[in-house]
Amino acid sequence: MKTVSRVNSLGLDAVTALRTTRRKHRVEEMEWFEALYRVYLAAIVIGGAILFLSGLVKDTPLSTAELSVVAQRGPHVLGVVIAVALFIGIRSGNNGGPLAVEEAEVRHLLLAPVPHSLVLRRPAIQRLRSTAFSGAAAGAIAGQLASRRLPGSFAAWAFYGAVFGLCAGLIVVGGALLSHGLRFNKLLSSLVVSALVAWQVAMAVQHTSFPGPFDAFGSMALWPLHQEAIDLVAVIVTIVICASGIFTVGNLSLEALSRRSSLVSQLRFAVTLQDLRTVVLLRRQLSQEQMRKTPWLTLKRVAKTPPIPRRGFQSLLKFPARRIVRMELLIAVAAMCQVWAYRGTTPAVIVSGLCLFVFGLEIIEPLSQEVDKPDRTDAIPIERGELMLRHLIVPTLFLLPFTALGVLVAYLFEPDAITLAVALIVGLPAIGAGTAGAIINAVKGAPDPLGQTNERMFMPPEVAGMTTMTRAVWPPIVAILGSLPILAVRTGVHHGDNAVGAALRTAIGVVLLLAFVGAWVRHRDAARQWWKTFVDGGKQSAFGQPGK
Amino acid sequence: MSRHPQPPHRRNEETSAPTSSKKKRAQEPVVQLPPAALEAHNVAKDYGDAPALHPLTLRIEHGQRVALLGHNGSGKTTLMRIASGLLDASSGKVTLSGHAPQSLEARAFTSYLADTPTFYDDLSLWEHLEFIARLHGVEEWDQLAADLLDHLGLYERADELPNRFSRGLRQKAAIAIAFIRPFELLLVDEPFVGLDASGKEALLALFDQAAADGATLVVATHELSFVNKVERIIALRDGAVIHDGPQGETNVDALVRADATASE
Numbered sequence: 057m058k059t060v061s062r063v064n065s066l067g068l069d070a071v072t073a074l075r076t077t078r079r080k081h082r083v084e085e086m087e088w089f090e091a092l093y094r095v096y097l098a099a100i101v102i103g104g105a106i107l108f109l110s111g112l113v114k115d116t117p118l119s120t121a122e123l124s125v126v127a128q129r130g131p132h133v134l135g136v137v138i139a140v141a142l143f144i145g146i147r148s149g150n151n152g153g154p155l156a157v158e159e160a161e162v163r164h165l166l167l168a169p170v171p172h173s174l175v176l177r178r179p180a181i182q183r184l185r186s187t188a189f190s191g192a193a194a195g196a197i198a199g200q201l202a203s204r205r206l207p208g209s210f211a212a213w214a215f216y217g218a219v220f221g222l223c224a225g226l227i228v229v230g231g232a233l234l235s236h237g238l239r240f241n242k243l244l245s246s247l248v249v250s251a252l253v254a255w256q257v258a259m260a261v262q263h264t265s266f267p268g269p270f271d272a273f274g275s276m277a278l279w280p281l282h283q284e285a286i287d288l289v290a291v292i293v294t295i296v297i298c299a300s301g302i303f304t305v306g307n308l309s310l311e312a313l314s315r316r317s318s319l320v321s322q323l324r325f326a327v328t329l330q331d332l333r334t335v336v337l338l339r340r341q342l343s344q345e346q347m348r349k350t351p352w353l354t355l356k357r358v359a360k361t362p363p364i365p366r367r368g369f370q371s372l373l374k375f376p377a378r379r380i381v382r383m384e385l386l387i388a389v390a391a392m393c394q395v396w397a398y399r400g401t402t403p404a405v406i407v408s409g410l411c412l413f414v415f416g417l418e419i420i421e422p423l424s425q426e427v428d429k430p431d432r433t434d435a436i437p438i439e440r441g442e443l444m445l446r447h448l449i450v451p452t453l454f455l456l457p458f459t460a461l462g463v464l465v466a467y468l469f470e471p472d473a474i475t476l477a478v479a480l481i482v483g484l485p486a487i488g489a490g491t492a493g494a495i496i497n498a499v500k501g502a503p504d505p506l507g508q509t510n511e512r513m514f515m516p517p518e519v520a521g522m523t524t525m526t527r528a529v530w531p532p533i534v535a536i537l538g539s540l541p542i543l544a545v546r547t548g549v550h551h552g553d554n555a556v557g558a559a560l561r562t563a564i565g566v567v568l569l570l571a572f573v574g575a576w577v578r579h580r581d582a583a584r585q586w587w588k589t590f591v592d593g594g595k596q597s598a599f600g601q602p603g604k
Numbered sequence: 605m606s607r608h609p610q611p612p613h614r615r616n617e618e619t620s621a622p623t624s625s626k627k628k629r630a631q632e633p634v635v636q637l638p639p640a641a642l643e644a645h646n647v648a649k650d651y652g653d654a655p656a657l658h659p660l661t662l663r664i665e666h667g668q669r670v671a672l673l674g675h676n677g678s679g680k681t682t683l684m685r686i687a688s689g690l691l692d693a694s695s696g697k698v699t700l701s702g703h704a705p706q707s708l709e710a711r712a713f714t715s716y717l718a719d720t721p722t723f724y725d726d727l728s729l730w731e732h733l734e735f736i737a738r739l740h741g742v743e744e745w746d747q748l749a750a751d752l753l754d755h756l757g758l759y760e761r762a763d764e765l766p767n768r769f770s771r772g773l774r775q776k777a778a779i780a781i782a783f784i785r786p787f788e789l790l791l792v793d794e795p796f797v798g799l800d801a802s803g804k805e806a807l808l809a810l811f812d813q814a815a816a817d818g819a820t821l822v823v824a825t826h827e828l829s830f831v832n833k834v835e836r837i838i839a840l841r842d843g844a845v846i847h848d849g850p851q852g853e854t855n856v857d858a859l860v861r862a863d864a865t866a867s868e
Contacts, residue, residue: 070738074727081726160724164732164781167689168739169712310706311691349653376652 071170075178109201118205126206127281132260134274138290139256142222142270145231146249151343152312153233155179156320162313173306180233180305184298187225195221199277207414208280220277223294230298236312237304316342331529333424333497336417340379347374364443367479368422368450379418386415387458387487391465394542398470405543409536412490412496416535419454420494423447424490427498441578444499448577455491459484474555481559484543485566489538492573497531499577534573538566609750614722633721639822640701640775641666641789642687647696649682656682658844659696664822664836666701666788669815671831671851672824674840680824681719683840684793685824688716700789712740715787718822719794721778729777730762733784734827751782756806771798776806783810790814792823796830804829 063440118126118253148154155168157179165175199217205401234243249549252269276287323338351373375383404581417424426447436443436451459480466479541562548558639640642664649657657679664670674680685691687698689705703710723732730749737745753759756776761769766777782790790811796804808829815821823830831837832851839847 070735073738074735077731078724078726085726158724159722162690163716163718163722164724164736165739167711167714167716168736168785170739171708309692310689314690344651346652346654460833557607 061598068170068174071165071175074165074577106197106201109197114394116205117207123206123281126264127278129260129263130278130281131271131274132256132268134277135256135268135270135272136218136260137255138224138227138270139253139268139271141227142231143249143253144247146226146235146240147343148228149232149235149237149247150240152236152309152316153342154183154229154236155308155313157313158553159314159317160387162310162317166310166313171306172308176305176308180229180302184226184229184302187229188222189225191221191223191225191228192218192220193221195224195277205278208282214278216277216279219291220273223273223276223290226294226298230294230301233301233305233308234297236309237301237307239307239309244252297338315344333417333494334529336414337424345376345379347371347540348376350374362446364422364446365449368447371422372419372450372454375421382416383418385460385462386411386418387462390415390486390490390539391462391479391483392469394462394479394486394539395466395469397539397542400546402543405539406536408486408542409490409493409539410532412487412539413535414490415458415487415533416491416494419451419458419496420448420498422450423495424498439581441581445578446576447496448574453493454490455484455487459487462487477556478545478559481556482545485541485563485570486538488570489566490535492538492570493531493533493535495573495577496534500527500531501582534569537569541566609746618627629846640664640666640699643699644683644687644823645697646841647683647686647693649686649691649694649860653847655843657686658842659697660843660845662838662845662848664820666820667815667818669811669821670823670836670838671828672822672838672840673831673847674824677795677842678840679843680840681793682758682843684716684718684824685790688714688718688791690716690718713787714789714791715782715785717778717782717790717795719791719797721766721774723774723777725765727765729758729766729780731760731834731849732766732777736849737779737784742785745784749780749784755809756780757802767833772800772803776803779807779810783814787814787819789820790822792821792825794824796825796827808833 061379145154155176157176161175166172170244195215198217198221199213200210203213206213234240255269256270257267259271270290272287272290272293275284276290279287319338319342323335323342351370352375353373355361355369355373390408390411393404393411396404397408423444428445433440433443438446461484463476463479464484467475541559544562545555545558549555640663642662644660644662646659646661647657648655648659660679660683672680672683682691686693686702689710698705700710700769701713703713705714726733733749733752734745737749742748749762750759753762755778758773758776758780761773766774769777775795779795782792795807800805804827811821811823811830812833821834823834825831834851837847837849837851838845
């Protein structure tokens with residue numbers, strides 16, 4: 057009879073030896089030039105973002121009255137950031153996060169008789185460290201920007217901003233570790249943390265002195281204005297959450313770790329390629345979001361129903377409840393942002409556009425499926441542009457109930473009969489533009505029938521980089537353009553114009569944009585073919601050689 | 605010239621089957637084992653509204669060789685992964701020699717050879733074997749590793765990265781990794797897929813050796829050369845057991861053919 061291996065220090069020595077060997081391999085294989093180039097690119101992007109934000113914040117110091125508002129409401133508003141961080145952390149833990157170790161690590165190391173806590177503690181601490189660093193950096197930048205308008209030294213604002221950001225980062229990862237390690241009940245924990253977020257948001261929105269659950273964190277970020285020892289509770293709570301998370305790390309589920317191992321590497325790759333649609337898809341897979349086995353409504357078998365719209369209904373009617381709720385939330389947030397933009401917060405249109413863009417990525421599922429299976433698409437005897445356009449019929453129909461929800465949310469915030477008309481006129485094109493942005497994103501992700509993707513490989517890096525950047529940025533820009541008419545309505549009302557008239561005039565522009573996107577989807581291949589022929593003809597006449 | 609120890613016949617010694625790990629581990633302490641090597645009580649698994657395994661109860665005694673049959677989607681891999689600790693059962697309980705699948709004892713007791721070989725990107729096959737053997741406290745691992753690789757025809761590729769191997773070589777590398785460590789229960793999922801004739805022969809010899817050493821083997825396969833050797837056959841269909849009986853009393857051909865038809 058064979059004997060089981062003893063659980064002894066030999067196994068732990070092997071883990072240490074493995075990690076040393078792998079670190080050595082990594083250092084040997086590292087492309088230093090490439091790493092430095094990435095740092096250089098990151099520095100440019102971050103520097104550009106800081107400059108942009110600095111422009112938004114401006115330099116005018118706040119008046120005494122404004123300072124009093126900041127001191128009173130600041131802790132509530134900043135507390136919302138921490139509430140959302142905890143929400144994200146708990147949800148991540150419920151879905152098997154936050155760690156993503158290699159599949160080989162799960163199969164070989166975590167199935168070996170070595171305590172899981174010893175194996176997983178290191179990646180958990182690394183994760184905490186990296187998130188805390190990112191949070192602290194973001195917090196310090198925000199603090200530095202705040203110092204331009206608020207009294208107090210630059211260093212003090214940057215320092216307390218960094219502490220606040222660090223706490224937010226640690227709470228995301230610590231909360232996820234704790235939720236996963238203690239195997240919180242998904243529904244109950246989601247409800248509790250949602251209630252906490254709602255409480256904090258209510259305190260931030262209402263002009264009240266009633267405390268929110270995360271006020272101590274926000275108050276700590278404002279220490280250059282006033283210091284209260286009680287705010288140190290925030291630091292203590294953060295430490296307790298993180299320490300508890302690390303303590304329970306040995307209890308993480310192997311099933312979740314195994315599932316995430318492959319998906320997270322794909323997700324990182326998709327993020328590297330700025331492929332937002334794939335990111336959304338992989339996020340759904342990470343949280344094990346599956347289509348329903350039975351549709352919400354069963355379609356009758358009617359022979360005359362065109363197959364492509366029927367396939368669209370079959371897809372959308374199998375969306376799981378959580379996906380529908382998420383889409384409704386996105387619409388609700390977008391509607392709230394439109395209201396805030398109308399009231400004067402101009403940057404809210406960007407948030408609105410981005411929410412509708414993500415919503416669009418969800419609703420164009422039939423088209424996404426077609427794009428992801430190009431071999432099937434090419435086997436169908438319908439022109440690709442025509443096929444894609446037909447796939448948009450059903451998602452367009454489904455926009456109507458979501459628009460109604462958006463109108464209702466807008467009405468709740470601005471309870472006036474005129475709101476209903478303006479929201480409908482502005483809302484439908486806005487949701488359409490969000491979806492159009494998503495459509496561009498999906499269609500541009502389809503394989504190039506003219507093989508120009510290969511040509512791009514031979515472009516100089518600067519040109520290829522610019523092309524990739526344009527490809528990534530253009531779809532959200534279209535989505536944001538669709539959210540702009542509310543600004544025209546606001547300006548029109550300020551000048552005494554009729555709100556409905558102003559809404560109609562600007563909405564027409566967005567409708568024209570949507571028509572252009574539809575035409576682009578339909579005739580994209582033909583236009584590209586024409587362009588290729590034109591360029592090839594030019595090459596031929598210049599060099600006497602046919603283009604390849 | 606390899607830097608690793610030479611297999612016996614390469615040292616001009618008598619050619620032999622791979623050295624049994626039994627002798628190497630003879631000095632290690634024997635653990636008192638409860639009766640069943642693998643025991644499942646009402647184990648079920650579902651993914652939302654899709655059931656993968658219906659409540660299943662079974663008991664596999666120590667030293668038994670069991671073939672697990674079933675068409676694609678019948679629940680074989682789910683059962684294997686629950687037993688190995690890689691999946692959490694939705695309900696019910698599995699014990700391996702009386703221990704929960706993810707406990708230290710169960711992990712020391714069980715070797716799982718999955719249907720998809722998985723390797724570290726940056727470790728050679730030899731480094732994999734060293735790591736796994738040392739994790740499991742095998743002290744004279746290098747000679748055992750050399751013998752195993754030679755037996756599987758991989759000795760010359762010990763310093764290569766297994767992630768770059770072909771499908772068949774990857775499978776052989778995974779087999780070497782599964783056998784480099786001591787075990788009492790071997791869970792194997794579709795091990796013959798991708799193997800050539802010599803690879804199948806080598807794997808069958810390793811199974812025979814493990815069975816002779818008293819290990820319990822649970823192998824999901826339709827390979828008749830193995831199925832005909834087992835003591836017991838369990839067949840699954842759509843997540844439920846449809847047959848459980850001794851090999852001698854089972855019409856193996858009919859079961860395998862039925863599974864093949866269902867898979868199509």
